């Protein structure tokens with residue numbers, strides 16, 4: 076497979092007095108891949124997407140789409156000449172046009188009514204064709220924006236926070252639907268999100284953005300279990316950042332720039348109570364329970380040891396009360 080998109084040292088500053096919004100970012104995306112760019116608010120995700128779409132000009136670096144350079148020193152291939160489509164975070168539907176008219180407005184979509192009908196079927200919004208954007212829900216508007224973008228048959232689909240307007244219970248369904256649509260339409264997609272679950276469930280490859288920099292690029296399982304720094308570790312949910320010497324057997328570690336220490340990231344589900352057979356030489360931690368929070372399928376226990384606080388997720392059947400003593404061991408098989 077070939078690289079469809081390549082970014083090389085892409086840098087963009089809006090304000091000379093401030094650090095760049097996007098800072099020397101390099102990564103590539105293979106044809107057919109689904110790539111997620113994730114990071115906290117202000118980390119440069121939208122700017123990166125707008126640079127790829129041609130809506131912003133990078134100060135430095137190069138964007139290549141299908142082997143063709145999209146920007147050189149003072150010239151930029153305009154957005155409408157790039158073989159990609161951007162679905163904006165707010166969907167950017169025309170309020171005075173019906174769903175059908177919105178979709179037909181996309182470039183090169185005049186002669187592909189068969190494809191549009193198929194996309195309406197896939198996204199299950201065919202019945203809404205004659206409604207105006209204010210007459211449909213946020214989730215339905217998102218589908219209209221998606222159909223409008225896909226109808227142009229772009230080589231690369233760019234999506235800015237495509238699921239951010241959806242209720243949590245809808246998100247899971249829409250993730251599956253989106254994946255299915257990308258597969259059926261053979262679309263290469265790059266989406267940005269601040270929700271790491273989107274990235275973990277949908278992406279083939281994840282780019283983690285921090286203060287404009289791509290601090291980690293890898294598979295979802297890689298970025299989740301082997302983070303490159305504390306920020307990346309915490310982005311993917313609760314974790315315990317512990318000095319390497321406390322858990323020498325942990326498979327991964329990173330050098331923490333702030334403390335200069337080697338740290339390991341142990342997720343709350345990676346603890347267990349010692350078994351009666353003993354747990355070999357797995358390091359154990361003893362302390363007192365400081366809080367117990369039921370979380371539905373599991374409970375979150377915070378335990379205070381002499382040196383640290385540990386967050387632990389145990390099944391609800393485990394009996395735990397504030398003040399109880401507790402000993403846990405690292406469960407390397409979890």
Ligand code: ADP
Pocket residue numbers: 089090096114115116117118119120121122123
């Ligand atoms: P994200 O999408 O990750 O939230 P953005 O790319 O929108 O991040 O923003 C990155 C940084 O650039 C932020 O500090 C933001 O305030 C700044 N920024 C974004 N757009 C503009 C703009 N048009 N003018 C000036 N600063 C901007």
Ligand code: MG
Pocket residue numbers: 120121122
């Ligand atoms: Mg954004």
